[in-house]
Amino acid sequence: MNIAMIGTGYVGLISGLCFAEFGFNVTCIDKDKNRLNALKNGKMPIFEPGLEDLFNKHFFTTKKIKLSNQMSPAISNAKVVFITVGTPTRRINEDADLSAVYDVAKEVAKNITNYCVIVTKSTVPVGTSRKIKNIMTRYIKGTNFDVASNPEFLREGSAINDFMRPDRIIIGTDTKKSEKILKSVYRPLYLTETPIISTNIETAELIKYASNSFLATKIAFINEVSNLCEKVGANIQDVSKAMGLDKRIGAKFLHAGPGFGGSCFPKDIKAFSVTAKKHKTKLSIVDAVNLSNKNRPIEIAKKIIKYFPKKSKINIALLGLSFKPNTDDIRDSTSIIIGNKLIEAGFKICAYDPKSMENAKLKCKNFSFANNVNDACANMDAVIIGTEWNEFRALDLSKLKRLVKKPVIFDLRNIYNPDDVKRIGWEYVSIGR
Numbered sequence: 380m381n382i383a384m385i386g387t388g389y390v391g392l393i394s395g396l397c398f399a400e401f402g403f404n405v406t407c408i409d410k411d412k413n414r415l416n417a418l419k420n421g422k423m424p425i426f427e428p429g430l431e432d433l434f435n436k437h438f439f440t441t442k443k444i445k446l447s448n449q450m451s452p453a454i455s456n457a458k459v460v461f462i463t464v465g466t467p468t469r470r471i472n473e474d475a476d477l478s479a480v481y482d483v484a485k486e487v488a489k490n491i492t493n494y495c496v497i498v499t500k501s502t503v504p505v506g507t508s509r510k511i512k513n514i515m516t517r518y519i520k521g522t523n524f525d526v527a528s529n530p531e532f533l534r535e536g537s538a539i540n541d542f543m544r545p546d547r548i549i550i551g552t553d554t555k556k557s558e559k560i561l562k563s564v565y566r567p568l569y570l571t572e573t574p575i576i577s578t579n580i581e582t583a584e585l586i587k588y589a590s591n592s593f594l595a596t597k598i599a600f601i602n603e604v605s606n607l608c609e610k611v612g613a614n615i616q617d618v619s620k621a622m623g624l625d626k627r628i629g630a631k632f633l634h635a636g637p638g639f640g641g642s643c644f645p646k647d648i649k650a651f652s653v654t655a656k657k658h659k660t661k662l663s664i665v666d667a668v669n670l671s672n673k674n675r676p677i678e679i680a681k682k683i684i685k686y687f688p689k690k691s692k693i694n695i696a697l698l699g700l701s702f703k704p705n706t707d708d709i710r711d712s713t714s715i716i717i718g719n720k721l722i723e724a725g726f727k728i729c730a731y732d733p734k735s736m737e738n739a740k741l742k743c744k745n746f747s748f749a750n751n752v753n754d755a756c757a758n759m760d761a762v763i764i765g766t767e768w769n770e771f772r773a774l775d776l777s778k779l780k781r782l783v784k785k786p787v788i789f790d791l792r793n794i795y796n797p798d799d800v801k802r803i804g805w806e807y808v809s810i811g812r
């Protein structure tokens with residue numbers, strides 16, 4: 380079976396390569412020629428563990444992946460066409476901007492000559508796939524097609540593994556034929572007994588937002604509980620662990636920190652709330668999560684500022700700039716929000732991140748940058764651990780203590796044991812402990 384992916388961003392590229400790994404012939408289509416040329420030269424547009432190897436395997440060796448900046452003929456030869464373009468937040472009303480999705484729908488309609496299933500994999504508000512169908516009906520010249528929704532649940536940093544070993548597959552269709560075709564795309568996962576939920580299109584679209592919003596709610600909840608822990612002398616890690624042992628709650632996404640960031644949760648909870656309002660209903664819990672998470676890094680920055688009685692000439696090493704480890708993505712990174720707040724208060728920031736320095740240098744013009752942890756920390760008044768990269772989990776704190784001006788650590792990811800760090804002579808501030 381031939382598959383076409385439209386959009387070679389994070390989701391399109393990873394999913395396309397994983398479908399190639401399943402054995403399908405995949406064409407990844409993108410109008411950005413520079414991006415395609417870079418890929419053809421083996422240069423990955425993002426850092427993601429395993430991505431380069433998988434690309435090299437299927438582009439250069441098996442040749443199961445093709446790259447093209449033209450819709451035709453790839454989509455006419457494809458049984459399934461996945462739309463995987465971006466749906467960023469609109470500035471005016473916090474809704475998802477679907478212009479790229481609708482442009483693709485129009486172009487697909489103009490170019491298909493054989494029956495195929497057009498699948499939204501981009502995260503789109505409920506009702507979008509119906510609109511895609513309407514747009515396509517307007518522009519298509521007599522070819523039959525179906526639309527479907529097949530949301531993705533890939534986490535940056537572990538996306539290939541998430542694709543190959545998913546918790547579930549969601550297939551939203553309105554014809555038996557398209558359901559059967561989409562199920563055949565995921566047949567390789569039958570071996571691992573991955574549950575497949577077949578449902579209608581609206582339900583599939585909604586599952587994605589409900590899932591992301593629920594995970595975001597868990598994080599915002601535990602972050603607020605960690606504030607209370609700090610006031611009453613309780614330990615958030617023990618609270619999370621004990622809560623997580625209750626199977627009805629589950630242990631994951633109960634790790635307190637500086638708030639959630641990235642390209643998905645902050646954007647999706649806003650769009651979910653806008654969708655509810657459009658349908659004259661409320662998602663007041665999601666609204667509260669949004670507000671709570673917006674304030675979270677600001678409150679943490681205030682706490683750090685308050686720590687220093689004298690506000691001038693405070694130099695801070697900021698370790699970790701990506702919104703989470705194992706990615707170079709800095710979108711809505713709480714580290715960067717906190718860094719900027721400290722700069723506004725007159726502090727100076729010297730930052731280091733294992734993978735996102737190139738991206739950060741373009742965005743964080745007021746930061747200075749160091750090439751490694753030791754250089755970032757030399758002569759600093761404090762060290763902030765903003766992202767829990769493995770590289771920061773086992774620092775030689777005795778050696779580092781000799782490098783810094785003042786041994787103060789703000790561990791925003793609770794990666795160290797407070798007693799161990801204090802024993803070495805550091806002042807140690809963490810979250811909810």
Ligand code: UGA
Nearest residue numbers: 531532533534535598632633634636639640641643702703
């Ligand atoms: C998220 C979802 O986890 C994926 O299932 C989904 O497919 C994806 O969004 C998407 O919609 O495309 P991602 O944004 O890559 O994936 O990263 P997560 O691992 O979910 O982390 C999001 C944020 O939450 C990060 O800033 C992370 O540091 C924070 N987080 C996560 C916490 O603060 N505490 C936790 O316990 C877990």
